[in-house]
Every structure is written in structure tokens, then in C-alpha cells.
Amino acid sequence: MIVLSKEKLPIQKEQDVVLFRNRIKELATKIGMSLVNQTKLITAASELVRNMLRYGGGGIIHLEIISRNSIPGVRLTFIDQGPGIQDIPLAMKDGYSTGKSLGLGLPGAKRLVNEFDIKSEPGKGTTVTIIRWKNGF
Amino acid sequence: MERIPILKMGPFLLVTIQVDLYDRLALTLENDLINMVSKTEAKGVLIDISAVSIVDSFMGRILGNIASMSKIMDATTVVVGMQPAVAITLVELGLTLSGVHTALDVEQGMELLRTKIGQLDTDEEGLYDSFI
Numbered sequence: 119m120i121v122l123s124k125e126k127l128p129i130q131k132e133q134d135v136v137l138f139r140n141r142i143k144e145l146a147t148k149i150g151m152s153l154v155n156q157t158k159l160i161t162a163a164s165e166l167v168r169n170m171l172r173y174g175g176g177g178i179i180h181l182e183i184i185s186r187n188s189i190p191g192v193r194l195t196f197i198d199q200g201p202g203i204q205d206i207p208l209a210m211k212d213g214y215s216t217g218k219s220l221g222l223g224l225p226g227a228k229r230l231v232n233e234f235d236i237k238s239e240p241g242k243g244t245t246v247t248i249i250r251w252k253n254g255f
Numbered sequence: 256m257e258r259i260p261i262l263k264m265g266p267f268l269l270v271t272i273q274v275d276l277y278d279r280l281a282l283t284l285e286n287d288l289i290n291m292v293s294k295t296e297a298k299g300v301l302i303d304i305s306a307v308s309i310v311d312s313f314m315g316r317i318l319g320n321i322a323s324m325s326k327i328m329d330a331t332t333v334v335v336g337m338q339p340a341v342a343i344t345l346v347e348l349g350l351t352l353s354g355v356h357t358a359l360d361v362e363q364g365m366e367l368l369r370t371k372i373g374q375l376d377t378d379e380e381g382l383y384d385s386f387i
Contacts, residue, residue: 135277143308154343154344156340158343161348168278168311212349219312220315222348223312226311226312
């Protein structure tokens with residue numbers, strides 16, 4: 119896998135999210151991703167960035183354009199230094215939420231991307247990485 | 256603070272969301288809209304989301320909330336103009352917006368609202384006049 123471009127975006131408040139979504143759109147458009155794939159990627163990112171703000175107190179997002187077997191994709195890494203997730207399999211379940219939400223954020227985001235990875239250490243923070251390839255798989 | 260305008264048209268309230276929603280803005284809209292339903296005794300709420308490119312679980316929930324709250328206050332909510340990519344994404348996300356009436360565009364949405372409140376006017380030209 120080759121990293122073609124890389125940038126970092128700090129997220130501290132809700133308004134940063136709009137800027138972040140626009141930036142993903144620019145990157146996805148640059149590699150020629152279809153509108154449906156773009157929408158799925160941005161929606162997944164929107165879920166994850168909300169989690170980062172609500173539970174992790176904000177954090178940093180790495181936005182990368184990557185390439186595997188000459189197929190480009192967008193990789194987003196969400197890093198926060200929040201309280202972390204105690205039980206990841208439980209957090210990945212549809213309908214489970216410690217907040218007052220629908221509990222669709224994490225499992226929904228996973229369904230909307232091609233690759234999904236979550237690492238968390240209680241007390242230290244959470245890192246979520248997602249990839250959506252240009253061709254959608 | 257940024258706000259989404261709500262227009263009153265006869266017994267209906269019209270909302271056209273032209274900006275990218277973030278959580279606080281969506282919550283403010285929910286609040287404003289329910290207050291307006293109460294204040295104007297509106298019978299229907301039409302929300303046009305044709306300019307919205309992203310609806311995630313939070314905004315989906317707000318749309319559902321608005322529909323449920325208006326229903327309790329005797330008003331019907333119709334969401335119109337959802338982009339195909341948004342619809343595909345919402346279902347995959349796991350949100351089917353059950354309980355929310357939808358229509359393809361504003362015109363069909365208005366038609367649906369009129370039918371719902373039993374004021375369907377067959378005279379095309381008289382449609383708007385009948386509410387003034």
C-alpha cells in the first residue's frame with residue numbers, strides 16, 4: 119500500500135466537522151470516487167467524528183490518499199485521547215449506546231466503508247481507521 | 256447563532272435546508288419547528304432536504320423526532336427531495352426513517368400533506384387560493 123498524500127486536521131468543535139466533511143469530499147473527488155461512494159464515506163466519517171467530539175473530547179484526524187494495486191482510496195484515521203472504550207464488541211453492536219443516541223454510529227460506519235479498524239485502551243484513548251476504495255470494494 | 260428559516264404557508268410550515276447541517280443547527284431546527292407548530296397550529300410540516308448531501312444517524316434521528324413530535328401535536332411531517340446517494344447510505348447505515356412520510360419533491364410533498372389533512376382540492380388553480 120502506498121500513501122500518496124497525507125494531512126492532519128484537528129477537531130475541537132462541531133463547526134470543524136463541516137470543514138472536515140468538505141475536505142474529504144475534495145479528496146474523494148480528486149481520485150474520481152463516485153457520488154454514492156463519497157456519500158457513504160462522508161457519512162461514516164460524520165459518525166466517527168461525532169463520537170470523537172462527544173466521547174473523546176475532540177482529537178486529530180489524518181486524511182490520506184492511498185493506493186493498493188494501483189486502485190486509489192481514502193484512508194481516515196480518527197485519534198482521540200478520551201476515556202477509551204471498555205468493551206469494543208459491545209460498542210460495535212447495533213443499537214448499543216452509552217449516550218442517548220440510536221447506537222448506529224460505530225456499526226453503521228463499519229457497514230459504510232471497505233475497511234474498518236478500531237483500537238482502544240481504557241484511559242488512554244481510541245483510534246479508528248477507515249478506508250473506502252475508489253471502486254467501492 | 257445560525258438558524259434555518261421556517262416559512263408559514265397556509266396551514267403548513269415549510270423548511271428548506273440549504274446548508275450543511277451540524278448537530279447544534281439540527282437541534283435548533285427541531286426546537287424551533289415544534290414551537291412553530293404549537294404557535295401557528297400548523298397541520299403539516301414539509302422539510303425539503305434536496306440540498307443536503309449528508310444525513311447521518313444523528314440527523315436521521317432529528318428528522319424522526321420532528322415527525323413524532325409533530326404527530327403528537329396533530330401535524331403531519333413530510334420529508335422531500337432526498338438525494339439517491341443519501342437514501343442508499345441511510346439504509347446501509349441502518350436507518351429506515353420509519354414513521355416519516357416522504358415524497359420525491361416539494362410539489363408531491365404538498366399534495367401528500369393536503370391529502371393527509373383531507374383538504375385535497377381537485378381544482379389545480381384553486382390549490383393555493385384555498386388556504387389564503
